[in-house]
Amino acid sequence: xxxxxxxxxxxxxxxxxxxxxxxxxxxxxxxxxxxxxxxxxxxxxxxxxxxxxxxxxxxxxxxxxxxxxxxxxxxxxxxxxxxxxxxxxxxxxxxxxxxxxxxxxxxxxxxxxxxxxxxxxxxxxxxxxxxxxxxxxxxxxxxxxxxxxxxxxxxxxxxxxxxxxxxxxxxxxxxxxxxxxxxxxxxxxxx
Amino acid sequence: xxxxxxxxxxxxxxxxxxxxxxxxxxxxxxxxxxxxxxxxxxxxxxxxxxxxxxxxxxxxxxxxxxxxxxxxxxxxxxxxxxxxxxxxxxxxxxxxxxxxxxxxxxxxxxxxxxxxxxxxxxxxxxxxxxxxxxxxxxxxxxxxxxxxxxxxxxxxxxxxxxxxxxx
Numbered sequence: 001x002x003x004x005x006x007x008x009x010x011x012x013x014x015x016x017x018x019x020x021x022x023x024x025x026x027x028x029x030x031x032x033x034x035x036x037x038x039x040x041x042x043x044x045x046x047x048x049x050x051x052x053x054x055x056x057x058x059x060x061x062x063x064x065x066x067x068x069x070x071x072x073x074x075x076x077x078x079x080x081x082x083x084x085x086x087x088x089x090x091x092x093x094x095x096x097x098x099x100x101x102x103x104x105x106x107x108x109x110x111x112x113x114x115x116x117x118x119x120x121x122x123x124x125x126x127x128x129x130x131x132x133x134x135x136x137x138x139x140x141x142x143x144x145x146x147x148x149x150x151x152x153x154x155x156x157x158x159x160x161x162x163x164x165x166x167x168x169x170x171x172x173x174x175x176x177x178x179x180x181x182x183x184x185x186x187x188x189x190x191x
Numbered sequence: 192x193x194x195x196x197x198x199x200x201x202x203x204x205x206x207x208x209x210x211x212x213x214x215x216x217x218x219x220x221x222x223x224x225x226x227x228x229x230x231x232x233x234x235x236x237x238x239x240x241x242x243x244x245x246x247x248x249x250x251x252x253x254x255x256x257x258x259x260x261x262x263x264x265x266x267x268x269x270x271x272x273x274x275x276x277x278x279x280x281x282x283x284x285x286x287x288x289x290x291x292x293x294x295x296x297x298x299x300x301x302x303x304x305x306x307x308x309x310x311x312x313x314x315x316x317x318x319x320x321x322x323x324x325x326x327x328x329x330x331x332x333x334x335x336x337x338x339x340x341x342x343x344x345x346x347x348x349x350x351x352x353x354x355x356x357x358x
Contacts, residue, residue: 020252040255044278048248052279055252055260058236059213076248078241086238172283176255183256 001135003069003096004029004163006156009135010067010094013142017063017092018183020053022046022072024103026096028165030067037178041168047075050083050093057088060183063146064090070097070111077120084125089149100160121153128152198328198358199224203232205331206261209338211288212236213253215246216263219292221357226263243268247275250287259342261288266295266311266351267304276318276347286341289320289349296353315349322349325356 003026011033019039021027027041042049050073053066073079073095083093099112111117118131128150132138138156145152168175202225214229214237216222229237240246243264250260262268269291280287294301295308315322323337324330334350341348 018255042279044282045248045275048244048251048275048279051245051248052252052255054238055213055249056255057252058238058249059253059256059258076242076245078245079248082238082240082245082249176283176285180255180257 001138001156001158002161002163003098003102003158004033005135006096006138006158007067008033009138010065010142013139013146014065016182017065017146018056018060018179019065019067020049020056021067022049022069025162025165026067026069026102027168029163031168031170032163032165036182038182040179041170041175043168043172043175047072047079050079051076053091053093054079054083054086054088056183057091058086060090062090062183063092064088065146066091066093068093068095069102070095070099070117071101071109073117074109074111074115080121080124080126083151084121087151089151091151092146092154093152094154094156096158097155098158098160102160102162106160106162118153118155121155126151126153130154131157133157198356200228201328201331203228205334207232207235209335211259211261211338213250213258213260214238214263215240215249215260217241217243217246217265217268219263219265219294221292221352221354222263222290243271244275247272247280247287251275251279251283251285254285254287259286259288259338261290263290263292265292265304267307269311269314269349270307273314273318276320280347281318281320284345285347286345287347288338288341289347291349291351293324293351293353298354311351320347320349322351324351324353326353327356328358330356
């Protein structure tokens with residue numbers, strides 16, 4: 001399984017969840033798989049995907065999916081601690097762990113060696129933690145967790161490698177505005 | 192100490208009157224009482240963060256659901272937040288109120304605070320983030336306007352709270 005396969009499966013199994021997607025190739029691949037207004041492509045600020053998703057989850061009724069990467073999470077590991085304690089039931093944190101800085105030439109990250117992100121999440125205090133290696137396991141786990149109540153942290157082990165994709169051809173304000181519309185559409189009664 | 196408590200309460204009241212209910216923060220001794228007020232208020236969410244940049248990201252997520260966030264920190268935390276302020280908040284036009292305990296000014300007892308103290312305003316200028324100085328309790332009357340500026344311009348603003356503000 002490559003990142004592209006993981007993203008394709010996630011895209012196929014989601015409906016109207018609010019998705020915050022990591023910058024770089026992950027966003028480019030997700031855009032190519034199936035662009036939607038409820039997908040927020042980060043474009044910059046590496047590491048912040050889970051923090052943005054946390055802030056959103058604390059302020060929306062909708063389910064929020066963070067699509068993170070190993071290199072990105074290692075840049076903001078404190079987020080594990082904050083998310084564990086805030087414990088929003090509508091946040092699903094998925095980390096595609098391909099042991100690489102994929103957007104910059106697949107240089108190895110430390111998860112390819114000794115570091116386990118799922119163990120880090122457990123040590124931070126997150127209880128519902130998964131580490132998955134196959135498409136089948138991912139499909140079953142996503143079906144079980146996405147619509148269920150409760151914070152979960154899912155590491156999907158993937159092979160390093162990118163699909164050739166073009167930069168996301170949307171300007172940031174459009175990404176922001178249509179995403180905020182999508183968020184509002186499901187919370188019509190909110191201030 | 193009494194006076195410090197009451198000025199913190201005044202700041203708290205001013206923030207609430209500006210309809211702010213979503214806060215993130217890393218403590219500073221000057222912000223301690225304000226943080227206590229925030230933590231005890233049932234209408235307010237206060238999220239302690241491990242690093243200031245994380246707080247900027249959380250504020251961005253809150254804004255995507257229509258909530259304006261406030262990040263409490265020392266100016267050292269501004270240094271920890273620069274890239275996210277630039278490539279997330281300014282780039283996507285997402286506002287946040289930075290409530291900054293300005294350290295490293297004259298009278299500072301911790302020498303290591305001085306370089307960031309000297310760099311703070313220039314960093315904000317370089318980022319084109321407006322900043323406003325709070326050095327007396329009377330400055331609080333402008334807080335509503337400064338928050339309105341963040342909302343209407345959809346960009347970060349920094350409230351630089353000098354040590355003498357706290358009395």
